[in-house]
Amino acid sequence: MPTVAAPAPLSVMAAITAAERYAAVRTQTEALCRPLLPEDTVVQPIIDVSPPKWHLAHTTWFFETFLLKEHLPGYRVYHPQYAYLFNSYYNSLGSRVNRADRGTISRPPLADVYAYRAYVDEHMQQLLAPYRAVADAPFAEVLELGLQHEQQHQELLVTDIKYILSTNPLAPSYWGEQNVVVPTTAAAPAPAWLQVPGGLSTIGYQPETGDPSGFCFDNELGAHTVYVEPFQVQNRLVTNAEYLQFVEAGGYADFRYWLGEGWDLVQQQGWQAPLYWVQQPDGSWHRFTHHGLQPLDPAAPVTHISFYEADAYAHWAGARLPTEQEWEVAARHFAPEGMAGQFLESNRFDPAPVPASADPTQCHQLLGDCWEWTYSAYHPYPGYQKAPGALGEYNGKFMINQMVLRGGSCATPLSHIRLSYRNFFHPDKRWQYTGIRLVK
Numbered sequence: 001m002p003t004v005a006a007p008a009p010l011s012v013m014a015a016i017t018a019a020e021r022y023a024a025v026r027t028q029t030e031a032l033c034r035p036l037l038p039e040d041t042v043v044q045p046i047i048d049v050s051p052p053k054w055h056l057a058h059t060t061w062f063f064e065t066f067l068l069k070e071h072l073p074g075y076r077v078y079h080p081q082y083a084y085l086f087n088s089y090y091n092s093l094g095s096r097v098n099r100a101d102r103g104t105i106s107r108p109p110l111a112d113v114y115a116y117r118a119y120v121d122e123h124m125q126q127l128l129a130p131y132r133a134v135a136d137a138p139f140a141e142v143l144e145l146g147l148q149h150e151q152q153h154q155e156l157l158v159t160d161i162k163y164i165l166s167t168n169p170l171a172p173s174y175w176g177e178q179n180v181v182v183p184t185t186a187a188a189p190a191p192a193w194l195q196v197p198g199g200l201s202t203i204g205y206q207p208e209t210g211d212p213s214g215f216c217f218d219n220e221l222g223a224h225t226v227y228v229e230p231f232q233v234q235n236r237l238v239t240n241a242e243y244l245q246f247v248e249a250g251g252y253a254d255f256r257y258w259l260g261e262g263w264d265l266v267q268q269q270g271w272q273a274p275l276y277w278v279q280q281p282d283g284s285w286h287r288f289t290h291h292g293l294q295p296l297d298p299a300a301p302v303t304h305i306s307f308y309e310a311d312a313y314a315h316w317a318g319a320r321l322p323t324e325q326e327w328e329v330a331a332r333h334f335a336p337e338g339m340a341g342q343f344l345e346s347n348r349f350d351p352a353p354v355p356a357s358a359d360p361t362q363c364h365q366l367l368g369d370c371w372e373w374t375y376s377a378y379h380p381y382p383g384y385q386k387a388p389g390a391l392g393e394y395n396g397k398f399m400i401n402q403m404v405l406r407g408g409s410c411a412t413p414l415s416h417i418r419l420s421y422r423n424f425f426h427p428d429k430r431w432q433y434t435g436i437r438l439v440k
């Protein structure tokens with residue numbers, strides 16, 4: 001995968017200017033789309049997946065709407081109808097194309113979307129040219145939010161492209177290569193259980209204790225004290241081989257392991273294995289990847305599973321999923337040993353989680369590789385307040401009926417993750433790189 005060096009957030013950059021950081025983030029987005037054919041960029045197989053062309057335009061609309069229109073004197077919007085086409089969910093900014101209908105936006109053509117990006121980038125460079133470190137705090141906060149927002153869409157691009165290509169009967173490679181076989185690993189190191197002391201701990205964004213990036217989303221604010229009982233955490237993520245044992249033991253056919261809603265989904269959707277797993281006529285398992293269909297790597301972390309599948313496996317294995325509070329307490333307890341993992345910049349060929357290190361005394365893969373489902377609903381932290389205006393819609397209105405995930409994935413940009421980061425999805429979602437860490 002073409003990459004650029006992971007850019008640091010504005011508040012800590014010393015050697016690069018604001019304009020250079022902006023350019024680095026924007027360049028990486030376009031690099032992710034470069035292997036695609038124009039036809040690939042308009043497909044929307046399910047509501048959760050947005051066409052790559054829409055991602056390219058929406059992230060551009062964000063900078064035009066929240067920065068150029070507000071701060072660059074004399075700026076003229078590129079096209080008066082693009083606000084309707086490429087607004088995502090900001091009700092306060094007017095009507096928009098229904099999320100499920102983004103795949104109907106066949107026009108403007110892809111070339112016009114790239115021209116739109118170039119136009120906005122040119123004017124953003126004019127706006128940012130005077131700055132190394134932006135002194136205007138409100139302006140700097142919106143600029144950094146825009147860059148972090150684009151990095152979120154980089155991760156979505158990786159996962160959406162994978163889903164789009166997986167629905168093609170030809171099972172094509174993202175890179176257009178044929179007969180590429182991705183190597184597998186024979187076995188993962190045996191898992192170990194590590195003790196985490198109980199008691200009072202502080203969770204939430206804490207720049208003074210290991211979150212030095214200088215940025216967080218508003219849903220991370222409100223560092224607060226929590227109490228957890230002593231518990232044990234498995235030192236690595238659950239692997240494909242371990243999850244395959246659950247599959248072959250009839251886990252998808254036994255209601256005893258499943259929450260009621262999950263069991264209903266298994267029946268309705270016909271789930272028999274994680275998303276992208278395909279059993280061949282000889283009984284072997286393959287998985288769809290950015291290189292097309294590949295043999296299942298037994299030692300790699302299992303991924304593309306719903307919360308319901310993660311919870312069912314945990315029950316089958318005689319353990320459970322961590323709460324959000326337990327996950328962050330464990331992550332802070334074992335930092336920095338558990339910080340190494342696969343990120344967007346790690347693998348230019350096939351973004352994928354990889355087997356953990358063999359050291360049984362350390363807690364591996366806490367950041368990167370797979371988002372880890374927690375058994376915690378996505379709710380506001382104590383004292384949470386939505387930002388005024390349209391940006392107040394960024395997180396707050398989604399704090400219902402979703403579960404928290406922690407840790408980032410192999411599709412997450414390295415400079416975008418931190419210990420306090422709170423991702424969230426509905427419990428049935430499987431198209432992201434989601435995995436399992438057990439506790440007991």
